[in-house]
Amino acid sequence: METLQKEINGFKSQDIMDTVGAIQSNPDIAKFKFRARNKWISGGHNRSSIQGFYGGCVEDTTRTNPFVFDNSEPPILLGNNEGANAVEFILHGLAGCMTTTMMLHAAANGISVDHVESSLEGDLDVQGFLGLDKTVRNGYQNINVTFKIEGDLTEEEREQLIAFTRQSPVFDIVTNKVPVNISVQ
Amino acid sequence: METLQKEINGFKSQDIMDTVGAIQSNPDIAKFKFRARNKWISGGHNRSSIQGFYGGCVEDTTRTNPFVFDNSEPPILLGNNEGANAVEFILHGLAGCMTTTMMLHAAANGISVDHVESSLEGDLDVQGFLGLDKTVRNGYQNINVTFKIEGDLTEEEREQLIAFTRQSPVFDIVTNKVPVNISVQ
Numbered sequence: 001m002e003t004l005q006k007e008i009n010g011f012k013s014q015d016i017m018d019t020v021g022a023i024q025s026n027p028d029i030a031k032f033k034f035r036a037r038n039k040w041i042s043g044g045h046n047r048s049s050i051q052g053f054y055g056g057c058v059e060d061t062t063r064t065n066p067f068v069f070d071n072s073e074p075p076i077l078l079g080n081n082e083g084a085n086a087v088e089f090i091l092h093g094l095a096g097c098m099t100t101t102m103m104l105h106a107a108a109n110g111i112s113v114d115h116v117e118s119s120l121e122g123d124l125d126v127q128g129f130l131g132l133d134k135t136v137r138n139g140y141q142n143i144n145v146t147f148k149i150e151g152d153l154t155e156e157e158r159e160q161l162i163a164f165t166r167q168s169p170v171f172d173i174v175t176n177k178v179p180v181n182i183s184v185q
Numbered sequence: 186m187e188t189l190q191k192e193i194n195g196f197k198s199q200d201i202m203d204t205v206g207a208i209q210s211n212p213d214i215a216k217f218k219f220r221a222r223n224k225w226i227s228g229g230h231n232r233s234s235i236q237g238f239y240g241g242c243v244e245d246t247t248r249t250n251p252f253v254f255d256n257s258e259p260p261i262l263l264g265n266n267e268g269a270n271a272v273e274f275i276l277h278g279l280a281g282c283m284t285t286t287m288m289l290h291a292a293a294n295g296i297s298v299d300h301v302e303s304s305l306e307g308d309l310d311v312q313g314f315l316g317l318d319k320t321v322r323n324g325y326q327n328i329n330v331t332f333k334i335e336g337d338l339t340e341e342e343r344e345q346l347i348a349f350t351r352q353s354p355v356f357d358i359v360t361n362k363v364p365v366n367i368s369v370q
Contacts, residue, residue, distance in 0.1 A: 023317060024317065036305045038277070043194065055259075069269075071285065074245055077240075086279070086285065088238075090355060095221055095222075097271035125217070126240075139358035139361065142364045158369065169271070170271045174359075182351075
């Protein structure tokens with residue numbers, strides 16, 4: 001008798017199939033609203049709280065405590081290292097999203113992976129953000145992502161794994177334009 | 186006698202002037218390389234480590250310990266809430282960067298602010314990322330940012346503060362395109 005809950009890359013195959021089936025029968029389940037609240041503390045130091053979100057047609061209640069993260073700056077950027085800085089958090093989100101997307105699609109396609117690591121580096125010239133040179137953009141000029149992937153994998157599977165990372169939501173957010181609406185309460 | 190170190194919004198005015206002066210005399214000081222390393226744990230759970238970066242023409246050594254953050258997913262997205270998810274970290278980075286940019290430029294322009302809060306919400310349809318509907322984008326369809334700003338401020342100053350947030354590096358990263366190069370080790 002086969003194991004009822006086959007697991008691959010830490011995902012239960014049945015869970016993936018159930019999620020896809022549920023969305024196909026009611027696409028509204030796929031509509032999520034993610035949220036963060038942030039409060040300025042002093043200088044370049046501020047703090048976000050992340051807890052509730054909307055998804056699967058309901059407000060999520062599974063998180064009993066909020067996730068709390070501090071943005072800060074190192075001394076050279078006039079802070080005291082109370083936290084990573086905001087552009088570093090973008091690299092964290094990008095790494096994590098590309099990795100999760102790779103592993104989920106790998107699981108859905110029956111590709112078992114043993115180990116994945118990535119290192120990311122982004123070039124940023126603060127002349128843009130400080131308004132000192134209008135020809136310099138404010139954000140990253142480019143980001144380099146290097147993956148190290150281990151497992152019993154064919155060359156074709158390795159190429160598929162890298163292709164999966166391009167389906168990542170954060171990869172889309174970073175490489176394409178997202179409209180951001182700003183309002184004041 | 187005036188205070189030698191005038192502070193505004195938690196920034197020392199002299200520090201801002203010194204930084205701008207140093208960059209103007211040597212623009213290479215403004216070139217930063219920020220980094221993150223990430224390791225997959227299982228399923229949608231992975232962990233990033235952020236410590237060193239290059240800036241001011243040197244490798245930074247002020248952080249004695251790395252900042253460590255977990256990406257994970259809630260149960261509805263096949264995880265166990267071991268951390269916020271990657272797209273929520275993007276909201277955290279966006280909130281923090283817009284706030285820091287506002288407060289730094291406010292300080293440089295002599296605008297003193299008492300209190301800033303923001304709430305962010307992003308719409309994301311997971312049909313895109315799951316490959317179930319090719320007409321749906323993978324990342325956020327849009328992000329709404331609402332600021333609450335308190336202080337003895339004129340209407341013009343309030344408008345300036347909001348305009349400053351658009352100079353934020355993460356605002357640029359999210360609203361414009363950043364090239365991301367992927368390689369395999």
